[in-house]
Amino acid sequence: MSTINDVARLAGVSSMTVSRVINNSGYISRQTRERVERAIAELGYMPNALARQLRSKRTKTLALVLTDITNPFFTTIARGVEDVAGASGFSVMFCNTDESEADEAEYLQLLIQRQVDGVLLVPASSASDSLRMLRAHKLPFVVIDRRMRASHVDEVRCDSEAGAYSAVRHLIDLGHRRIAMLTGRKAISTSADRIAGYRRALAEAGIEPDRRLTLYGSFNYREFNQADGYSMAQQVLAVTPRPTAIFAANNFIAFGAMRALREAGLRVPEDLSVVAFDDLPGEWVIEPFLTVVAQPAYEIGRLAADLLLERLASPKPAEPRAVILPTELRVRRSSGPPPAEG
Amino acid sequence: MSTINDVARLAGVSSMTVSRVINNSGYISRQTRERVERAIAELGYMPNALARQLRSKRTKTLALVLTDITNPFFTTIARGVEDVAGASGFSVMFCNTDESEADEAEYLQLLIQRQVDGVLLVPASSASDSLRMLRAHKLPFVVIDRRMRASHVDEVRCDSEAGAYSAVRHLIDLGHRRIAMLTGRKAISTSADRIAGYRRALAEAGIEPDRRLTLYGSFNYREFNQADGYSMAQQVLAVTPRPTAIFAANNFIAFGAMRALREAGLRVPEDLSVVAFDDLPGEWVIEPFLTVVAQPAYEIGRLAADLLLERLASPKPAEPRAVILPTELRVRRSSGPPPAEG
DNA sequence: CTGTTAGCGCGTTCAG
DNA sequence: CTGAACGCGCTAACAG
Numbered sequence: 241m242s243t244i245n246d247v248a249r250l251a252g253v254s255s256m257t258v259s260r261v262i263n264n265s266g267y268i269s270r271q272t273r274e275r276v277e278r279a280i281a282e283l284g285y286m287p288n289a290l291a292r293q294l295r296s297k298r299t300k301t302l303a304l305v306l307t308d309i310t311n312p313f314f315t316t317i318a319r320g321v322e323d324v325a326g327a328s329g330f331s332v333m334f335c336n337t338d339e340s341e342a343d344e345a346e347y348l349q350l351l352i353q354r355q356v357d358g359v360l361l362v363p364a365s366s367a368s369d370s371l372r373m374l375r376a377h378k379l380p381f382v383v384i385d386r387r388m389r390a391s392h393v394d395e396v397r398c399d400s401e402a403g404a405y406s407a408v409r410h411l412i413d414l415g416h417r418r419i420a421m422l423t424g425r426k427a428i429s430t431s432a433d434r435i436a437g438y439r440r441a442l443a444e445a446g447i448e449p450d451r452r453l454t455l456y457g458s459f460n461y462r463e464f465n466q467a468d469g470y471s472m473a474q475q476v477l478a479v480t481p482r483p484t485a486i487f488a489a490n491n492f493i494a495f496g497a498m499r500a501l502r503e504a505g506l507r508v509p510e511d512l513s514v515v516a517f518d519d520l521p522g523e524w525v526i527e528p529f530l531t532v533v534a535q536p537a538y539e540i541g542r543l544a545a546d547l548l549l550e551r552l553a554s555p556k557p558a559e560p561r562a563v564i565l566p567t568e569l570r571v572r573r574s575s576g577p578p579p580a581e582g
Numbered sequence: 583m584s585t586i587n588d589v590a591r592l593a594g595v596s597s598m599t600v601s602r603v604i605n606n607s608g609y610i611s612r613q614t615r616e617r618v619e620r621a622i623a624e625l626g627y628m629p630n631a632l633a634r635q636l637r638s639k640r641t642k643t644l645a646l647v648l649t650d651i652t653n654p655f656f657t658t659i660a661r662g663v664e665d666v667a668g669a670s671g672f673s674v675m676f677c678n679t680d681e682s683e684a685d686e687a688e689y690l691q692l693l694i695q696r697q698v699d700g701v702l703l704v705p706a707s708s709a710s711d712s713l714r715m716l717r718a719h720k721l722p723f724v725v726i727d728r729r730m731r732a733s734h735v736d737e738v739r740c741d742s743e744a745g746a747y748s749a750v751r752h753l754i755d756l757g758h759r760r761i762a763m764l765t766g767r768k769a770i771s772t773s774a775d776r777i778a779g780y781r782r783a784l785a786e787a788g789i790e791p792d793r794r795l796t797l798y799g800s801f802n803y804r805e806f807n808q809a810d811g812y813s814m815a816q817q818v819l820a821v822t823p824r825p826t827a828i829f830a831a832n833n834f835i836a837f838g839a840m841r842a843l844r845e846a847g848l849r850v851p852e853d854l855s856v857v858a859f860d861d862l863p864g865e866w867v868i869e870p871f872l873t874v875v876a877q878p879a880y881e882i883g884r885l886a887a888d889l890l891l892e893r894l895a896s897p898k899p900a901e902p903r904a905v906i907l908p909t910e911l912r913v914r915r916s917s918g919p920p921p922a923e924g
Numbered sequence: 925c926t927g928t929t930a931g932c933g934c935g936t937t938c939a940g
Numbered sequence: 941c942t943g944a945a946c947g948c949g950c951t952a953a954c955a956g
Contacts, residue, residue, distance in 0.1 A: 244949065253926075254927050255950075256950095259950070260951095268926085286691065288695065289697065290636045291949035296932090309651070309660060312866065353628050353631040355630060355632055377583060520866060585932090587934095599941090601934070602935095602941095610941070610942085634934055636948050637935050637936080638935070638936095
């Protein structure tokens, strides 16, 4: 409502003096400072951030571009980002791309126009169009959760290959040899990495991979969720001989698969074991059932924001840094030995 | 990087002409339009949103101030808000207050400074300091999920009283007469309303309320979550005669309580029934167990955003509107008849 | 310690 | 159909 000039007039000083009071910059006599502060209080003056940002060329805003804030894995990352950013006086804009590259591009445009200081990006694909755009506008960024084809970027993610390996290895140790893998979109690096880990574990155990047992999700994110896990599970159950275990590349797929299994009258883990990527926050689960490969989501968000803020603070462009976090296998009740041969 | 003037120079026109091309305002000859567009493409020019917003006094941004985006109930609301806002070209800023009135006040200040066009507020308390601030700065807002003491505001929420009534009535119908109620902070209207519904159901059934069976959460939000439900459950279990049912005012409390029950060696629902407010999205639950009073969270977000956008669009301040949505009782396996008298 | 000048990048207003 | 002048609210860079 009221501007810096109104304050200046009321306090009988120049607007510059008011500015200095607001920003605590330069020296000001106690008297004038108090006069100014009184005027500010009287008018209920609040500085217009747009004008400040336009002038100072800094918005103190980060953007977190991810696929779906509804997914607890990303929600937790978001929380980590916000906590770190907030502690440094930065706000965070959240953007849901729904795994759509078009939406991602559109959001990046918006963010560039809004002059955000930096971007945290969970890329919808490993293509580098987005990176090109970010670079063209000299906008600092950190890639989260997924690899890009273009290397040499700051990135924070988990070791999906090793995580998948540990999950499949766990199943193999239990005695499974026919293990199906239900994964996400082919375009996402985590899908590829988890399949790689799956294959390595099989190879190490001398198990010949059966092509019919590795399925990619198709989706269209908004329609996917459980549906894909459900139909993929139905597909692998139709293969003979039937697999004795399913490795799901994320929680949603696992839940969809569980539904398919129940409908098929199969018990978990007696008839079939299930292991998934990503755990659910403990608060939302009464009694955890799924054996999972957990990723430290909050930590990912925290570290990514740290890295980005560090970049913003330091004047010189340093070497890109990759932070690769370990996963943790949490063995619970959904995995057990395969049923005795019939 | 490049400004409107750079484009103008390259195209050999004035910046005003470029502005008209960007905004599709006024008449422009096909030729110049094409020249300008070529220049824009060549420079990779993107308009500076800060400057536009400063000039036009509109940011096309809404803020959603809530207590915790990590809570699935609010996450779903957020998604509803974002979908509606996005469809009208608005961005959304999310702000987590962690149930702290101080954080809320701080965020509102930030939002005022950033000149957001409107605010969707899940108030941390029913006190009206926040409303005063919003009004003083003529910032349109809609209150979500909770009542404020000050009436006469736009609001969208569920009927907590009726929802609680239906839950407790369900328990009474099953034969329960000693029903404990574990609720949230006293300062939150939903706590009060749910207790009112609880009491009405008891009164109607001629059951004398036992003061020892109604507990308020203390918290400090970040530390609360399950912990409070856990300890509150322990407290009511110590009361003799022991209650045969627990009504939890939200999911987190319910889960904490479930943990306490399990540790106490009590089976649900054989030894004790549990009913909670708020459902979990179906995608994250393998087999829903809790009987719940579900709120249409996505709908709440959608309607609130609709209402706010309507206010922004219409020039005249209309009468405040209250949208009160019904809840839905979903009976599942956590509730059953009380154990036979020992 | 304080004020003046200038301009961030854009769009409104009014002339042509 | 196009352009010039001006100002949104604030602060950097100089005075003094």
